[in-house]
């Protein structure tokens with residue numbers, strides 16, 4: 001599997017790391033590849049457009065762990081170029097809304113950010129982009145590893161670990 005989401009599971013994280021996929025066989029094959037690298041990620045099915053699937057993993061995580069420390073949403077959305085740009089603008093707007101909502105709910109220890117991985121060689125880019133999966137995973141893994149009680153960045157869009165002005 002060559003999405004940089006797969007490679008994010010490569011991070012050294014003090015806790016359980018779950019890789020999700022909507023296709024069990026592809027997900028389990030990805031787990032085997034990561035195990036061959038000496039990693040120990042776990043697998044759970046997730047189809048993000050299926051509400052039952054989303055609720056199922058939520059219940060599983062709440063029951064097993066009582067919550068999550070970090071969630072990386074890496075799913076590719078919309079493909080035609082104009083729609084693609086709008087979809088990314090939607091992700092940035094959604095990030096800002098989520099960060100604001102969590103502050104309102106007084107969930108003070110939750111940060112919500114989005115990032116660009118750069119031009120990464122993945123299935124989506126038909127392996128024509130120049131960056132490796134390792135390089136694409138740099139900013140997402142940087143965001144996952146913020147220590148508890150960090151208050152920034154929050155509601156931001158990052159590239160190469162830096163907050164970008166996108167407007």
Ligand SMILES: NC(=O)c1ccc[n+]([C@@H]2O[C@H](COP(=O)([O-])OP(=O)(O)OC[C@H]3O[C@@H](n4cnc5c(N)ncnc54)[C@H](OP(=O)(O)O)[C@@H]3O)[C@@H](O)[C@H]2O)c1
Pocket residue numbers: 002003004005021022023026046047048049074075076077116117118119120121122123124125129
């Ligand atoms: N690669 C780049 O150069 C680049 C640059 C800027 C931004 N991005 C963004 O980074 C994200 C990931 O890109 P990528 O290059 O890794 O894409 P990718 O190779 O197409 O991987 C996307 C992954 O999302 C999964 N997925 C799609 N729809 C799903 C659904 N409904 N439920 C669960 N999983 C689903 C796909 O699963 P299946 O295998 O089952 O299809 C695939 O494993 C995208 O949002 C992309 O726009 C990428």
